[in-house]
Amino acid sequence: MPWPKEIKENPAKFIINSDVTISLSPNNRGRVRNAAVNFLRRLSTRTGVFLGEGFPITNKEGHIKITFDTVSKLGIENDESYTLDINDTSVNIKAKTDIGAIRGLETLLQLTHNNETNYFFPGVNIIDNPRFVWRGLMIDVARHFQPVNVIKRNLRAMASVKMNVFHWHLTDDQGFRIESKVYPKLQELASDGLYYTQEQIKDIVTYADNLGIRVIPELDVPGHASAILAAYPELGSKDNYNYTIERNSGVFDPTLNPTKIITYEFLENLFSEIAPLFPDDYFHIGGDENEGKHWNENKDIQRFKNQHGLKTNHDLQTYFNIKLEKILSKLGKTLMGWDEIMTPNMPTSAVIHSWRGENEGLTKGGSLIKAAKKGYQTVLSNGYYIDRMLPVEHHYNVDPIGNVQLTKAEQSRILGGEATMWSELVTQQTIDSRIWPRTAAIAERFWSPQAINDVNAMKKRLATVSFQLEELGLTHIKNRDVILRNMTNNQDISSLITLSKICEPLKIYARNKDGIEYKTYSPFNLFADACVVNAEDAQPFINQVSNYIKNPNKAHEAEVMHYLNKWSKNYTHFSKLQKNPKISPLEKLSKTISDVSLMLSKAIKNKNISTKNLNIIKDHIKVLSNPFVDVEVAIIEALTRLTHYSESNNLQN
């Protein structure tokens, strides 16, 4: 995963034993050597094989041979194609560039198989290259700061599914996360001490580059500027306004003043300082969600608009954006912004980051196709908002182009897409479980041919990829139990695990209504934080209920009963827990699930249900349909179907 472009199987088997060696040609101490060393470590970790040679050999050819022609400068022109051929005695990876070779190594590692006695690579011939050149993940480190190691492990995970753009949302109302030597008040007054030093930024950029990942910084202006203005209020659109770091979530009014010369001086100085830290050609200036309230309330700004013939706030923002485009252009950077920047006067040298869609009042497909047709390069995030907590299939089914007919030129302007991890509701403890594994499916959407779209096949592969991400230090699996241990004060967590496997965190920002329930420093290790999208036991149960209703034979019945029995017994376990204020709110959830499971299991077993019990079941399901402690029960529909089935077939008259 992502599935390669062409794959042919052959009956060979390359056995992985302690003699296995790897060699590189040209012998290069750069990215490929790094990748080869990491490959050997991960292969050893995965197989337990004690490799004799822990590093690529240079005195002769290895069993695994990697050849490539050139070392890449990362960018949208970069060639990532490779071929991979495995036979009984050798493995060959060939690529035009070192990045192609790295991608091939990841494919090879994913091919590790085993039987009782051996680990091996199965014989295959693969020809592969990506569908889109821009396969990104955005991480918002403003709402909740994410330390260097969190970023690094996510970069490793990205590389393992062949993603190549890390979009780093570095500033927002809740914090400015970059050290500035020119404007030190930014980190001193606008970060709560949580920011990256310039050395750390360089370290991360180098780390990403080694993995074949570009880093696009985002400094969001002129809106989302509370933090900047907490440090430099003189740049604000309101005089004598008490600008402070924002602690809640939402869209806020503090906005840079686009009519002041000092605003552009500030941004030019700041961009000149920051831009060199990021060798990539693209620079993201945000530009989203400026509702213009403070502009409207400032007479000087209104006067400025009249003087310059700027009719609307949109025109004023375009004026601002064009100024920024010139500053960035001097720095050798291409301006990129969220799709609000696509106003009639905006030059087509800008890149449009399409994020709004039907939910934001645009037509289906949003601004992506429109931007490409107008001559802009464009990147899609609408449909890939992973912080909305929607199931993986939802994102997997979003195709950037779909069936739209485009000219070749238009098509080439659709660079690809980005999953976006906004961090209002995630901390470093939970962020991995919100990004992964769903982002791996999105990565496949960006890399693999459009025709690779079988959701069930994807889910099966995704389960393996998800577990393998642990090898890279990802915490999306193991931190569930950490949270549950914390909740119970170190009691037996098995009953909470059972519960968490059928509960999902509330979706589409319902968890944080109007952005005021959770502040940036609120606790995020509650039951909802232990739960994940695509709850583990929900889908199998849903499938089994379908099977049972279609064909209520013994085998199907047993499968359904297996879950119902587990859930019906679970409250007994739960009730043994010593209660505390974190567990007690789950009491009703746990008891209701057990009650309804017990009654349904009896109905199924006895092929008999009374009207009274049927009504009780329906009441229980109604109760469970409401959110509890910021989660929703993911088996409601299946329980309802079972209930209707019993009503139709087993009702006692």
Add this chain to the structure above:
Amino acid sequence: MPWPKEIKENPAKFIINSDVTISLSPNNRGRVRNAAVNFLRRLSTRTGVFLGEGFPITNKEGHIKITFDTVSKLGIENDESYTLDINDTSVNIKAKTDIGAIRGLETLLQLTHNNETNYFFPGVNIIDNPRFVWRGLMIDVARHFQPVNVIKRNLRAMASVKMNVFHWHLTDDQGFRIESKVYPKLQELASDGLYYTQEQIKDIVTYADNLGIRVIPELDVPGHASAILAAYPELGSKDNYNYTIERNSGVFDPTLNPTKIITYEFLENLFSEIAPLFPDDYFHIGGDENEGKHWNENKDIQRFKNQHGLKTNHDLQTYFNIKLEKILSKLGKTLMGWDEIMTPNMPTSAVIHSWRGENEGLTKGGSLIKAAKKGYQTVLSNGYYIDRMLPVEHHYNVDPIGNVQLTKAEQSRILGGEATMWSELVTQQTIDSRIWPRTAAIAERFWSPQAINDVNAMKKRLATVSFQLEELGLTHIKNRDVILRNMTNNQDISSLITLSKICEPLKIYARNKDGIEYKTYSPFNLFADACVVNAEDAQPFINQVSNYIKNPNKAHEAEVMHYLNKWSKNYTHFSKLQKNPKISPLEKLSKTISDVSLMLSKAIKNKNISTKNLNIIKDHIKVLSNPFVDVEVAIIEALTRLTHYSESNNLQN
């Protein structure tokens, strides 16, 4: 934990609700403010309380009031005392220094209690200060490199149990881990790319300082020098020798040449570059385990000895050490070294780090008392080698002074002790589980009064502390399952968990015989790496067997049977796993444990055992007494006692 010097309980209860605020006096943006913010975050995490104020308040007094007089410069003179008083409506922490205040905050957090409806701090009056001024943890980052975040989370853990010295073993045969701008080949050729930049070192030192932890760097010379010599072979004691980074464990011959002027030029330049990164007064030069083989083999060195009247290699090393002492003294540093440096001519300005004891041919207690009597400041590590994988009680029972009578001056020269985490057999995935929780017990030994020595009471508190360390990001608990999932290729790991709870990794370096089985790049995510010292189910079972044999009543029988039944059934679960080369070696272990448990449980239940079965049991126990896959079974003795009990009481004639 560590237990305070004086503690008086009172019936008050300070309820932790969303109104709780904290204030500092003097209002200081330094260490205490940092500690207070972290305290609020951890309190919120632990209780789930949504605090209204996420930062210390400055406009009025908070419910939790912290007052202190001065901001410390860290060092052995620093005052860490504090008092803590809790009543129904307020909490008062008073200290002479900011570090004392920080220590008090950790105590307060540990006092978090709860009932069904509330979290609260119980009423207490505490007067506290440490017994020793030097309470350290050494981490070896040479044998296995540990990234910045691993060091940081261990620093957090140290601070949570009031440790105050991080001894950083930065160089050894297997790697040189510091960036040098003067001698860049050190990181280029002697680190495999795994080293700390100077910026990262400064970051860690600042991070530690904020937690009240001093950082003592160790550059181990003249032995343990393979890596240095791989970069700069001209400094070696042998010409034309192929110096390379060492991949195995052990004591190796490559040694700096103490007769060459360039050696001292190199060290003076290097120390001059490195020393300023570490503001602490002490600088550790290692000086251990130089067996002098290469010195003996070099005629020039032998000639030099004769010329300078140096009779032995020890004299030559003292000559070397005295030169180093002068270099360090110019840099304002006090030289510290392992106890081999304590030769007759060594000036008493050096600090003796006592590590050898009976196992290394010294008398019990080793060199500590001798050093103190001779006028050296001294620090004890003998008895605190946590990499030896000995049970926690072993370390807890080692008292640095014991019953030895010392003068006040002698006593004051015994600064304290250090737990040592040598890293031949640990990676970043497992290091936490090798350091914690045992080091928390050692921390109590260093902080609390000598009379606090009840092992059972300590173990009970340790279990809580251990679990709470997860809150700081420690991985010692959660990484067990990561390893087991990896072993099984994501199958149900419950049978392996059951097994891991009665198995312990082999002790005292038996796992890596002669240091050649495991190379630095060997896999360390095997079954032994999932197991820990003080295996979870072993001690309870051992206790229950004792109880049962003393008094074989129904209740005691049921307790013993509970475990025997669990283990006897476990092989059935294990056998359902799809086998692979990592699991298969556990087959015999699993089956034998199940067999013996089943037979013993039958004997107990039936009060009857045949001679034949008795002999089978004894054979099984013999089998289990051998190491399997680098673990030992921790319940052998208890099984043997049960067997003897059955033999004596239930044998069928």
